[in-house]
């Protein structure tokens with residue numbers, strides 16, 4: 054494993070050496086675990102270090118954060134902690150633990166344990182390997198359950214037959230890893246998964262946990278494969294009992310994906326979109342406003358997420374008709390689209406194939422949105438206007454004129470303001 058480690062970027066390797074030195078000082082056994090080890094073996098980039106310490110992961114995390122002068126974020130509910138180092142490096146810490154599930158789908162009762170116990174509670178063998186980073190053993194791969202073999206055979210395998218009953222969110226995780234790495238869910242795992250699906254185990258889990266794994270799934274690079282696999286295996290009744298994703302909706306999801314790709318390629322400077330939310334709009338496309346509200350309540354989406362979902366559902370035929378007309382003024386198009394989120398606009402573009410609407414939305418992103426005026430508050434002050442809310446009105450009028458091509462530069466903007474002021478007198 055040492056060879057694998059040596060291929061890592063220096064900034065990651067330095068963090069691992071730091072962990073090794075702190076482990077030596079504190080006399081703890083410390084391991085790299087989880088997805089980091091899986092991806093290291095696969096040769097996939099992964100900047101999320103996951104560290105497990107035998108005896109006391111939190112005490113270890115405190116020492117680590119102190120040495121790095123970094124902030125430690127504790128997750129008391131789970132007995133874990135995270136250090137963010139620079140904006141892009143995340144290091145998670147936990148104590149090696151044993152888990153018991155008091156009831157299927159509930160959160161486990163946890164007590165500290167050995168590394169082997171810790172691996173037995175994990176989802177799949179490919180995620181249950183560790184690299185020892187304790188001095189003396191540094192770089193040794195710990196693989197109690199055949200993870201390396203399963204990686205070689207591209208197999209997703211649970212560690213024991215009750216795994217999906219203990220934690221049904223693993224059903225969604227299996228679909229996610231299968232699609233991401235182009236692996237297959239091995240026959241016994243698939244059988245146990247289907248049994249858990251048949252008895253509706255996903256309905257037994259706290260909805261927020263299902264939501265989190267669903268979002269992770271929709272955040273995968275191009276999640277249509279995952280969605281198709283959900284349609285085949287789980288269906289969508291775990292989102293809402295009435296929800297079915299028809300072939301028409303699958304077609305819509307493809308159109309959504311096309312728009313996401315278009316946006317990412319053509320609008321690199323705009324804010325990053327929540328593409329998962331756009332796919333979610335696709336999945337619930339057949340749901341009424343009421344059912345969508347029910348889903349939002351059940352999954353307790355964040356305010357801004359719920360707002361966008363409901364805004365999309367509320368857009369009526371009239372709005373679409375108005376935006377589909379020929380010869381609209383740019384300022385009118387801007388006034389219609391500017392209050393709406395990018396996610397909702399892209400979903401509209403995917404849904405309504407009217408060529409005028411398509412063009413208006415493209416123009417909005419490519420020309421109108423982000424257009425800036427040159428005049429400032431100082432200019433208005435210079436013209437003898439006292440500051441107040443009317444400044445915003447004047448700026449809006451100048452922007453509208455600029456959008457419509459009536460003014461093109463600072464001089465013309467100032468002329469327009471002067472002319473308007475004269476008209477007012």
Ligand code: ATP
Pocket residue numbers: 086087088089101103174175176177180181220222223226
């Ligand atoms: P990703 O590459 O998507 O981040 P990951 O494997 O790193 O995948 P995390 O969700 O960060 O996934 O979890 C880290 C590790 O914790 C996993 O590799 C796995 O060992 C374990 N784990 C996560 N969720 C579960 C679960 N529901 N049941 C059992 N073990 C889990």
